[in-house]
Amino acid sequence: MSKLTAPNLSRIQDLADEVAKELQRSVEVTTPSINVIAASAQLGAIDSHRAASILDRTPPPEPIPWMLSFGIQDSTVPVRLPANEDYGMLPRVVVPLRRGADLVGHVWIIDEPALSDAALSSVAPQLNTLTQLVDERDAPLAARAQVLGDLARDILAGDESALAAARERDFLPRDGELLIHRIDVDGDLMQLAIELARPLRRRPFLAMDSHDSLVIIESPRDAEDTKVLIEAVVSAALTAGTAIGARGSAPTARRARFMADVARLTGQEAMDWVLAGAWRALLGWDLSPATVRALSPDVGLLLDDERNSYWETLLVYFEHARNVSDTAAALYIHRATLHYRLDRVREILGAQALDDGWRCAALHVALKLHAALNRRYNLSS
DSSP states (O other), X not given: OOOOOHHHHHHHHHHXXXXXXXXXXXXXXXXXXXXXXXXXXXXXXXXHHHHHHHHHSSOOSTTHHHHHTTTTTTOSSOEXXXXXXXXXXXXXXXXXXXXXXXXXXXXXXXXXXXXXXXXXXXXXXXXXXXXXXXXXXXXXXXXXXXXXXXXXXXXXXXXXXXXXXXXXXXXXXXXXOOEEEEEEEESOHHHHHHHHTSOOSSOOOEEEEOSSEEEEEEOOSSHHHHHHHHHHHHHHHHXXXXXXXXXEEESSHHHHHHHHHHHHHHTOSEEEGGGOGGGGGGTTSOOSHHHHHHHOHHHHHHHHSTTTTHHHHHHHHHHTTXXXXXXXXXXXXXHHHHHHHHHHHHHHHOTTGGGOHHXXXXXXXXXXXXXXXXXXXXXXX
């Protein structure tokens, strides 16, 4: 199995320069996830997108879905992308580098003025050699992904020596608290893990294929570190042909899984343990109708009453800190109508039901869960 060596990279760079000189325009060689391996010296026109991708070694994330919409991941022939003023991009020719059916990379060529097919054919020998070199460069990635995944698994199992080893080998930062992300993925998890194993210039992290989801371990300095990491995961998922779903983030794997469950249930993109509020009180409980009634018998009384629409009014009342004016405005009803409904709730639950703080706390959490289940599964009550 080939290793990433200075001669490998030097030869890829030389070939990028050869192609650029032959065609008299700028060239980039990238991974399938569009991270830059080599960029030629500047020849001809340049745009802000090329400048940013060379500087950061990865393209800005915003235009990636647009670029992928032209089928560059599936094509076996060069694809022409038109100019896009919104993203500051000149036209490009994207040449897929394939070993058999496998996409190993792309060559991006500024297409201003437009290249002829004959001109592209003239650099076919260099492109064939680039395909071989880029493929060899990526050969160790599956093994690297396995090593990173095994380390992540040991760390999550509480192995302090594995954590020390990850920090020592710069797979994680040398200090800082760990943050675990559990991410739903639709598609080939292993391919996504391999994409994330590419050594790039960003704060290190570990990724693990957990069969039904992707687990990420990071040690962020601040929220911006996490934002950049998640953007990288989304970008890698796009190019790996996978789709990212709900994400849960927490200091432990168990809590991260639960946060992902809550995010999925409530239809949110992500749920963070720190910001999850009373959802944290449900850790260890099934997110099910049985739990709703177990948490608060009062909810059962409301749902079983023939006027069971009052539970929604009560939830909005709690969500607005029991403020009558704000609740009435949120429900688009008169204050008198709200008072009438709350009186009906007291008839069902008892005159003092809404004056008991602990009772109302349990009622609020149970109603919140019921509302989420009702939206997701279209429960009848």
